[in-house]
Amino acid sequence: GQQLNQSPQSMFIQEGEDVSMNCTSSSIFNTWLWYKQDPGEGPVLLIALYKAGELTSNGRLTAQFGITRKDSFLNISASIPSDVGIYFCAGRRTSYDKVIFGPGTSLSVIP
Amino acid sequence: DVKVTQSSRYLVKRTGEKVFLECVQDMDHENMFWYRQDPGLGLRLIYFSYDVKMKEKGDIPEGYSVSREKKERFSLILESASTNQTSMYLCASSFLAGGRTGELFFGEGSRLTVL
Secondary structure (H helix, E strand, O other), rough: OOOOOEEEOEEEEEEOOOEEEEEOOOOOOOEEEEEEOOOOOOOOEEEEEOOOOEEEEEOOOEEEEOOOOOOOEEOOOOHHHHEEEEEEEEOOOOOOOOOEEEOEEEEEEEE | OEEEOOOEEEEEOOOOOOOOEEEEEOOOOOOOOEEEOOOOEEEEEEEEEEEOOOOOOOOOOOOOEEEEEOOOOOEEEEOOOOHHHEEEEEEEEOOOOOOOOOOOEEEEOOOEEEE
């Protein structure tokens, strides 16, 4: 079935560094979503994207809907310890399709 | 803010027991979902519902059933729990129509251990 690929699988960074991660699909999507899951909690929606090329920010987080509509990117600037968690991308091909999730990127921030 | 509440954060059950996981949302969402999350496998959809008394199988429905008697409540049932159902279970909800139907709101999760 349809799958999303996320990279990197895990990251260990120093506090204050910027972070970049991406998500790719073999199909064209009309919606991209980015979630963060804190340890022991449910995922929380960070950013939703609905148009190719769209660039949306939420505080220190910025996400982009790729021009090809087959990828999306998430950047975190000036990381802090509370950024630790798993970041999931999710998307769907049409408004009638189910949302599918990537396997996640695990982020660790070293103080 | 959307609130999705799962009845139990942690459960320990024995093989063969019947298990109920309850989920309630307060945003009048039509869609409700049950996922399980396992390391390395991400989130996998078990069942979803788009209306009261309606249910659709997701990607891994075997060994599970669901019930939706009221719009705000969606229950996941394990008729006879097995050890391979040890997992984190996540409930989510969303709107049925409109531009934001893809935005799922999750509960805190229920970690089930089957001994």
